[in-house]
Amino acid sequence: MAVLIVLNRARLWHKHGMVSRASRSDRSRKPLGAARLDELALAYVARFATSRAKLTRYLTRKVRESEWTDDGDAMAACEAVADRMERLQFLDDKQYAAMRAGAMTRRGLGVRRVKAQLFVDGIAPDDSGDAIAEAEDKAMASAIGFARRRRLGPFSARASEDPKERERQVAAFARAGHSLALARRILAVPPGDGDALAALDAETALD
Numbered sequence: 001m002a003v004l005i006v007l008n009r010a011r012l013w014h015k016h017g018m019v020s021r022a023s024r025s026d027r028s029r030k031p032l033g034a035a036r037l038d039e040l041a042l043a044y045v046a047r048f049a050t051s052r053a054k055l056t057r058y059l060t061r062k063v064r065e066s067e068w069t070d071d072g073d074a075m076a077a078c079e080a081v082a083d084r085m086e087r088l089q090f091l092d093d094k095q096y097a098a099m100r101a102g103a104m105t106r107r108g109l110g111v112r113r114v115k116a117q118l119f120v121d122g123i124a125p126d127d128s129g130d131a132i133a134e135a136e137d138k139a140m141a142s143a144i145g146f147a148r149r150r151r152l153g154p155f156s157a158r159a160s161e162d163p164k165e166r167e168r169q170v171a172a173f174a175r176a177g178h179s180l181a182l183a184r185r186i187l188a189v190p191p192g193d194g195d196a197l198a199a200l201d202a203e204t205a206l207d
Helices: 002-027 034-047 052-065 074-087 093-106 111-120 125-137 139-150 163-175 180-187 194-206
Strands: none
Touching (some): 052 074, 139 180
């Protein structure tokens, strides 16, 4: 008898409790239509520098989290809002790519990291080409900046004779998006070698 009571309670919980919780979840989804979607987009572009793809992802997430109330297709509405933001010049993927790549280069990140980030941000090749070319031109300056921040190579307190330590430093350059050849070239400059450092600085000035 006790077993039957437990089973009956389990059936009742499954039948009513789960449905009730799902219903509460459904009721918590806020209504969303094209007009509100446009307001969300305006607030987003006012707050963040963004690409079209990033804005569209944001709007798509808002649609998934809400109850769509308009007759039109929600995904088509997201694209239409993004189109409007472009017409208003709140979105410019080429300008965004240049800004994003420039900021990354100044932080000491290399070309591979720049390419990867622009890909993640949904920038098309036609819009990312100039920014990537600029990052390639600034590759030496960016790598030197990385070495300076991390106190590697010519900026370290002392030279390291440990091959494993040297490879760890090369790996740090690689994770930052720099080529292995460029990393080894900079790390080959010993601390205090003013002439070699001046040569690198001169090459940077020509970039």
